[in-house]
Amino acid sequence: MTDMKNTDMEEINIATDVLVLGGGLTGIKAASEIAGSGYKVILVEKDAELGSKKGPELIGLKEEYKGLQDLEDKIKTDSNVEILTQASLVSAAGVTGDFTARLSKGKKVIEHNVGAIVVATDFATGSLNEKYGLSPADNVLTQSRMDELLASEADKEKLANKTVAFLVGLGQEGNPLVLERVLKSTLALQEIDGCDVYIYAGDLKVASNGLERMYKESREKGAVYFKLTEKPEIIENGKTISFFDTVARRNIEISPDLIVVEEELRADQLNERIAEILKIDVGPLGFLQNDNVHFFPVRSNRDGIFVAGSTREISGLPSAWTDVENIALEVRDLLGDGKKSVAKNKAVVNEDKCVICLTCYRCCPHGAIYWGDKKAVISPVACQGCGICASECPMDAIQIGGFSDEEMIEEVKSGVASGNGTPRILAFCCQNSAFEAGEMADIFKMQLPDGLRMIKVPCAGKIDLDYILNAFVAGADGILVMACHPGNCKSEKGNTYAQWRVNDAYRMLEEVGLEKDRLCFVGTASNMGSGFSSIVVDMEKRINELGLSPLK
Amino acid sequence: MSTENKKVMVVGGGIAGLTAAWELSRFNIDVELIEKTPFLGGYAIRYCCKATDECRQCGACTVEAMLKNVVNEPKIKVHLATDVEKINNRGRLSVDLKKSSYKPDSATEGVVRGYSKNNSPLHVIVDKEKCEENPDAVPEGAVELDTMGFSGKLDVDAVILASGFKPFDAEQKGTYGYKKFPNVVTGMDLELIIRENAIVVRPSDGKTAQKIAFIQCVGSRDESLGNLWCSQVCCPYALRMAERIKHKNADAEITVFYMDIQNAGKDYAGFYEKCKTEFRFVRNIPVDVFPMENDSLSMRYMNEEDGLCINEEFDLLVLSVGIVPGPDNSNLADLFDVGLNEDGFFAGIDKLNSTSTLKDGIFLAGTVGGPKDIAASMAHAGQAASEVIKHLGVS
Ligand SMILES: Cc1cc2nc3c(=O)[nH]c(=O)nc-3n(C[C@H](O)[C@H](O)[C@H](O)COP(=O)(O)OP(=O)(O)OC[C@H]3O[C@@H](n4cnc5c(N)ncnc54)[C@H](O)[C@@H]3O)c2cc1C
Ligand code: SF4
Ligand code: SF4
Ligand code: SF4
Ligand code: SF4
Numbered sequence: 001m002t003d004m005k006n007t008d009m010e011e012i013n014i015a016t017d018v019l020v021l022g023g024g025l026t027g028i029k030a031a032s033e034i035a036g037s038g039y040k041v042i043l044v045e046k047d048a049e050l051g052s053k054k055g056p057e058l059i060g061l062k063e064e065y066k067g068l069q070d071l072e073d074k075i076k077t078d079s080n081v082e083i084l085t086q087a088s089l090v091s092a093a094g095v096t097g098d099f100t101a102r103l104s105k106g107k108k109v110i111e112h113n114v115g116a117i118v119v120a121t122d123f124a125t126g127s128l129n130e131k132y133g134l135s136p137a138d139n140v141l142t143q144s145r146m147d148e149l150l151a152s153e154a155d156k157e158k159l160a161n162k163t164v165a166f167l168v169g170l171g172q173e174g175n176p177l178v179l180e181r182v183l184k185s186t187l188a189l190q191e192i193d194g195c196d197v198y199i200y201a202g203d204l205k206v207a208s209n210g211l212e213r214m215y216k217e218s219r220e221k222g223a224v225y226f227k228l229t230e231k232p233e234i235i236e237n238g239k240t241i242s243f244f245d246t247v248a249r250r251n252i253e254i255s256p257d258l259i260v261v262e263e264e265l266r267a268d269q270l271n272e273r274i275a276e277i278l279k280i281d282v283g284p285l286g287f288l289q290n291d292n293v294h295f296f297p298v299r300s301n302r303d304g305i306f307v308a309g310s311t312r313e314i315s316g317l318p319s320a321w322t323d324v325e326n327i328a329l330e331v332r333d334l335l336g337d338g339k340k341s342v343a344k345n346k347a348v349v350n351e352d353k354c355v356i357c358l359t360c361y362r363c364c365p366h367g368a369i370y371w372g373d374k375k376a377v378i379s380p381v382a383c384q385g386c387g388i389c390a391s392e393c394p395m396d397a398i399q400i401g402g403f404s405d406e407e408m409i410e411e412v413k414s415g416v417a418s419g420n421g422t423p424r425i426l427a428f429c430c431q432n433s434a435f436e437a438g439e440m441a442d443i444f445k446m447q448l449p450d451g452l453r454m455i456k457v458p459c460a461g462k463i464d465l466d467y468i469l470n471a472f473v474a475g476a477d478g479i480l481v482m483a484c485h486p487g488n489c490k491s492e493k494g495n496t497y498a499q500w501r502v503n504d505a506y507r508m509l510e511e512v513g514l515e516k517d518r519l520c521f522v523g524t525a526s527n528m529g530s531g532f533s534s535i536v537v538d539m540e541k542r543i544n545e546l547g548l549s550p551l552k
Numbered sequence: 553m554s555t556e557n558k559k560v561m562v563v564g565g566g567i568a569g570l571t572a573a574w575e576l577s578r579f580n581i582d583v584e585l586i587e588k589t590p591f592l593g594g595y596a597i598r599y600c601c602k603a604t605d606e607c608r609q610c611g612a613c614t615v616e617a618m619l620k621n622v623v624n625e626p627k628i629k630v631h632l633a634t635d636v637e638k639i640n641n642r643g644r645l646s647v648d649l650k651k652s653s654y655k656p657d658s659a660t661e662g663v664v665r666g667y668s669k670n671n672s673p674l675h676v677i678v679d680k681e682k683c684e685e686n687p688d689a690v691p692e693g694a695v696e697l698d699t700m701g702f703s704g705k706l707d708v709d710a711v712i713l714a715s716g717f718k719p720f721d722a723e724q725k726g727t728y729g730y731k732k733f734p735n736v737v738t739g740m741d742l743e744l745i746i747r748e749n750a751i752v753v754r755p756s757d758g759k760t761a762q763k764i765a766f767i768q769c770v771g772s773r774d775e776s777l778g779n780l781w782c783s784q785v786c787c788p789y790a791l792r793m794a795e796r797i798k799h800k801n802a803d804a805e806i807t808v809f810y811m812d813i814q815n816a817g818k819d820y821a822g823f824y825e826k827c828k829t830e831f832r833f834v835r836n837i838p839v840d841v842f843p844m845e846n847d848s849l850s851m852r853y854m855n856e857e858d859g860l861c862i863n864e865e866f867d868l869l870v871l872s873v874g875i876v877p878g879p880d881n882s883n884l885a886d887l888f889d890v891g892l893n894e895d896g897f898f899a900g901i902d903k904l905n906s907t908s909t910l911k912d913g914i915f916l917a918g919t920v921g922g923p924k925d926i927a928a929s930m931a932h933a934g935q936a937a938s939e940v941i942k943h944l945g946v947s
Contacts, residue, residue, distance in 0.1 A: 033938075036942070067904075172821070173815070173820060173821035173824060175815055175820075203812040203813050203814075204811075204812040205812070205814060205815065206773070206782040206812065206814070207782045207784040207787070207814035207815065208782075208784070209781070209922050209923075211782065212773055212780050212781050212782050213780050213781070216775070216780055227812075227835070229835065229856070246856055246857065246858065246859040247854075247859045249859060283818060284818040284819040284822075285818070285819070287818070289818075290818075291609050291817055291818040291819060292607075292609075293607070293609055293611050293613070293614050293927065294614070296611075296614075296927045296930065296931070297927065297930065297931035297934065298931075313818060317903075317904060318903050318904055318906065319928075319931075321904045321905065321935070322906075322931045322932060322934070322935045323931070325907075325934060325935035325938035325939065326931055326934035326935060326938065328938050329575055329578075329579075329934055329937060329938050329941075332579065332941075333578050333579070432617070433613065436616060436617075436620075436669075439669055440668070440669040443669040443674065444665075444669065444674075445691075484607070485601075485603040485605075485606055485607040486605065486606040486607060487606045487607035487609070488603070488606075488607035488613070523603060523605075523606075523607075525601035525603060525607075525612070525613040526613045526616040526617060527597075527599070527600070527601055527612055527613050527615075527616045527668075527747075528601050529669070530747065530748050530749075531601065531750070534750055
């Protein structure tokens, strides 16, 4: 938690129902776990039926499949779970602990007040035939088609005495789930009389439990792997496959009866719409989580909205299950018994100053601001106290508990004035990264300039242009703005705002004729003790070359 | 709430154990955290930040944050330099603990240091005689190892095993010359080198390493060793460290010898494409390393384009060692009566629930159950905590 100087707590009531979007296996499991901890769940599915639309082969869990069906039956009779099929989310207002979700089912619109929202969409498969220059034909199968054939005893028989070639990892980068499907079908084909299997592969993505062993087993049973860096030549729509073997120094040609093409596993097409409604980020490849370590495993950029399994990355059911257990913990922690104790002064809007310009609403990375009667209102539950809004508000209408403008400027001034040591270097340090690194350097007795003063901020986004200018006016010889590395900010873009403000400050320094080198923006991580030391020592060297500040 | 008096023991204070302890404490459960060494954090607390101009999502800094959470949480009681001696099963689990027989790997100095500012104590005296020879070199506040550790009985309602893994011992692959040639280092060594130095230098002469080779899959995916698993972490860490080296020293020439490159990060395809423009990838694992003049290293490998063998010299060779089962696994398996899988990691009950075991009340978290990166170890620990809470019937 953030360090609060004036802990002024209040108790508020929060909604304890939970909305789960997506009635696939992950959604079912989430509903079951959350209902199991005593909360009411509304489970929303766009189709008519719950459950996976993919067979046990595709999700790779033949043995466990029965248990999954039992789970589905169980939640259907669970009085704590309300199931809405053929329904979808239309809008979601409010913040964590108090969302108003509107759901449409046929012509009806149903409104629910929920405390948390879990997104559990599925992944979709897409053909990669084109990448290999193949068109659909009797001898060209998608991986999904092969899974279906292998699931049916009658179809399986027809595969006897066939030569089957798989193409994997050459039409896309791929991932362990894609490889697992190939390995599973290969081993299944090897059980059929007279089946020969050839696998043309790019990088084999074996980074998942058990895959290396399956790879070995299939080789021992006679599967032949050609590991290539480029696609092989595919002749006559897959009638023949040929490539040049650099070791044997000759072309290797095979004419398979069937050619099985890997599939792309991609984000659910519902994701974009859901992200828009919930105001959460769309991360790489259309999955609903940014690549930011602070969100792992199951957080979105908004408190109270969680992302599970294939919603956030391509994942098999084992990791989806891990996600769901983590969400169950988060939901319990968030909702508790419906009462929450929160700090009142994390971020407070001054009604008299606010002109409803929308700036704070737009810049809050946690979606914690909404509109009240004639002013912006900040939810004390959703607010993370980062201070980005406070520094962006053109009216200075927002103050952050423990880090008010008055307190900060006082700290800046006394920081520059107090103690010994020149040159006087002021380092604004994000409490999540640079401040930790600075303390580490100090505790481990790494080299630090005598004139260094660290000023802790809740997030680099709180570093106001005013603070920087005030520090120079007070006589600082150099200023460091030390934020998390881009992509590592807990508030996503606090470091970006800090960088912009430093750029603004450069322009002003130029106007008053102060050297640009006196101000520096750097990225730091909490474990960079020696990195911190070398950054500040370098800064001291630069300042010594420039001499003391002419503003002194 | 029926959480009163519920108490859980977590064995191992690496990122998995720390996370499990912290998650349980959030639900008002008392935790006894047992750590064999004098420091919390396991391996991951030692790693370097791999950011270039931007964060590379290696997860190392999250370990620092979790350690801080744990040491500031009064519900978590930490027992350093302590090991499990015996389990007496009677209703609640009664566990006998003893001072651990911890010995540092490199006892060249009399004092060992923690890796985080949140380690307490920060310095531990492991060799009193050496310290007496040179008392000035002993940091203030250093604690004698002999005085640490807890012996006695604890009654708990459940146990989470989070005793982690062991980095593969590269000396087992003798032909690479690890510990024989000074400029052959492991990925674990490189983590520390980057953590302490902005620029990567050669151990032999302190000069900037310009020509650097990484050999992947050292100790993993290796039939001759019987290690039939991919360690999952060594491709990501090697590529991230290589990027970081290149970022600080644009002239560095980096070659990666590999079998198959595994994905790193959410935008793995984009990351790999970028790496391909910066490093040379050779799909061949060299077998022999020969020392040359100036402590450089020569390796023989097959060139993919023409199938010919080449000898090439490098300044520095990094062995990307992987994850192997922890040294205490078989002992802990006996003590707690929980099975190991064919690879020597602890076995969960099934694929979907890999944190519960066949033994009632005993749970698993992190690499104790197989290779995982930091993020996956944390998620696994969360899952374990959730299963424990269900087991205890806490509501
Ligand atoms: C070279 C290398 C680099 C890596 N780099 C990265 C990276 O950049 N990013 C990433 O995400 N992952 C990385 N990893 C993987 C990462 O190290 C693991 O995911 C992580 O450390 C696993 O944490 P853990 O808690 O399971 O195990 P450990 O870190 O092994 O912690 C286990 C703890 O248990 C203690 N213990 C053991 N036995 C006992 C006992 N009997 N009683 C009491 N305590 C005991 C140990 O002392 C230790 O403190 C890397 C791995 C290697 C080998
Ligand atoms: S930015 Fe300031 S003035 Fe604008 S709406 Fe928010 S509080 Fe009001
Ligand atoms: S302090 Fe940060 S989280 Fe809180 S309202 Fe302002 S911008 Fe949003
Ligand atoms: S690269 Fe690793 S240590 Fe550095 S900021 Fe990113 S996650 Fe943290
Ligand atoms: S992660 Fe890479 S280096 Fe490590 S075992 Fe797997 S393939 Fe080999």
